[in-house]
Amino acid sequence: MKELFNISGKVFVVTGSTGVLAGGTARYLQEQGAKVAYLGRNQAKVDAVLEEAGKISEHCLGVTTDVLDEDGLNRGYEKVMNEFGRVDALINGAGGNMPGATIGPDKEIFDLNIDDYSQVMDLNLKGTVLPTLTFAKAFKAQGTGSVINFSSMSSGQALTRVLGYSNAKAAIDNFTRWMATEMALKYGDGVRVNAVAPGFFISNQNRALLLNEDGSFTERGQQVINKTPFRRFGEQEEIYGTIHYLLSDAASFVTGTVAAVDGGFSSFCGV
Ligand SMILES: NC(=O)c1ccc[n+]([C@@H]2O[C@H](COP(=O)([O-])OP(=O)(O)OC[C@H]3O[C@@H](n4cnc5c(N)ncnc54)[C@H](O)[C@@H]3O)[C@@H](O)[C@H]2O)c1
Structure with a gap:
């Protein structure tokens, strides 16, 4: 019988793995038998997550780079290929908002700091595009591979105060669909690109x-x-199953989707 959800032995690269949602997901995937590359930008934090990961299995390694650093990403790609020989999926978990790019309750849109806005756009959008362009190179040779991006409730509805973050996450939905199409048309139905849109997790x-x-x-x-x-x-564990599904053969005909994991937030108008 085909084991639709078996991800044992698969190689996953997880950015933002020193954080809450991506870090928890990375450990969960390793517990399911996957080989996991923990990517983070702070060496001490990468060392700390790797120490925990080493208690799960020996199939883990650390990559220290900013997701906006092309050279660092390329070095990370080589390290993963040297160690694990392939990449089955990239999970783009690095992202988030920055206080300077938030319009405080006592501020108005005309106070927006455009430099902070640009930084948030770069981290969330470019910080997803660049790792994808780096690690998806493996998919071209393999004919198989998968990407999971992190969208947000702010991508499809206006979420007050966080303009840059919202704009970037909307662009991630678009990038997910665009890249899903590009990969499938060029490299076939073994390469899939999807996103999760978490509701509100602490x-x-x-x-x-x-x-x-x-x-x-x-x-x-x-x-x-x-x-x-x-x-x-949401509890962080509640994102793991959707990502597991999207990574697995159970989702072999699923590409270009943005899966909400949100306790109904996106379905409800609030009244
Ligand atoms: N928590 C939520 O409610 C929620 C909701 C919707 C979407 N998200 C998205 O989920 C993803 C994970 O967020 P989280 O809630 O776990 O937050 P988090 O802050 O715990 O994790 C984000 C991680 O990204 C890393 N990071 C930030 N900038 C980086 C850079 N330039 N290079 C490399 N790494 C960098 C941080 O160090 C951190 O480890 C983010 O994309 C976030 O926007 C979270």
């Missing part, structure tokens, strides 16, 4: 925005909960 970046120190919701946190039919934030 991470290092948004904790203070959504939760007060005593664990109660901030005003913005409460607004999010009001528009989430499940009436709670």
Whole structure:
């Protein structure tokens, strides 16, 4: 019988793996028997995640580079190819917002700092495009491969205060569809490109925005909960299964999709 969800022995490269969602996903995939390259930009943090990963299995390695650094990405690609010999998937988990690119409650759109806006666009969009163009080279030779991008609830609806982040995530949806088409037309149906769109999960970046120190919701946190039919934030484990599915043979006819994992946020108008 064909094991549709078996990912054992597959080689996955995970950017943003020192963070909450991508880091948890990387460890989960390794627990399922995959070989995982943990990519992060801070050496000490990469060392720390690798120490934890080493307790799961010996099939892990660290790549230290900024996702905007082409030379660093190329060195990472060579390291993965030398060590593991192939790349079955790239998970583009690096991304997020920056305080300077957020329009505070006491500010208006005309106060937008365009340099901070550009930085957020670069991190989220270029920081997905560049690793994809680097690691997807393996797919051309293999005839198989997969990419998972990280979109957001801000890509399809206006989420107040975070213009650059929203613009970049909308572009990621577009890049997902564009790249899915390009890869399939050029390299066949073994190469797939999809995205997950998490709803609201507590991470290092948004904790203070959504939760007060005593664990109660901030005003913005409460607004999010009001528009989430499940009436709670996501737990990081709740993203793993969708990514596992998209990476596996179970999704062999699935490309160009953006899968929401959001407790109903994107279905509900809020009333
Ligand atoms: N947490 C949520 O609710 C949520 C919702 C929607 C989308 N997302 C997206 O999920 C992804 C993971 O976010 P998270 O919530 O786990 O946040 P996180 O801050 O825990 O993880 C993001 C990681 O990206 C890394 N990173 C940032 N800039 C980088 C760079 N230039 N080069 C290399 N690495 C860099 C950070 O070091 C961090 O490890 C992001 O793309 C984020 O936008 C998160």
